[in-house]
Amino acid sequence: MSASPPPYSRPNLAERYVQRAERKHASPDARYPLTAGQHILHLLLTVFTAGLWVPVWIIRAWRGNRPYVPPETAGR
Numbered sequence: 001m002s003a004s005p006p007p008y009s010r011p012n013l014a015e016r017y018v019q020r021a022e023r024k025h026a027s028p029d030a031r032y033p034l035t036a037g038q039h040i041l042h043l044l045l046t047v048f049t050a051g052l053w054v055p056v057w058i059i060r061a062w063r064g065n066r067p068y069v070p071p072e073t074a075g076r
Contacts, residue, residue: 034065
């Protein structure tokens with residue numbers, strides 16, 4: 001008798017995170033600073049909202065931008 005293949009098991013969360021990072025070809029924590037255009041947009045929003053947008057701007061500037069990763073195609 002031939003041995004049956006092992007049952008399918010989903011990788012745990014850490015393994016999926018690593019696999020996703022490897023697919024992206026980037027560090028999982030890679031962040032890039034906001035661009036000048038984004039800072040200008042946040043400045044205008046801060047002025048028009050009388051300063052209420054400042055906390056959002058600070059958080060966005062601190063966290064930065066994630067790198068762009070094109071979506072994977074289903075046919076590959």
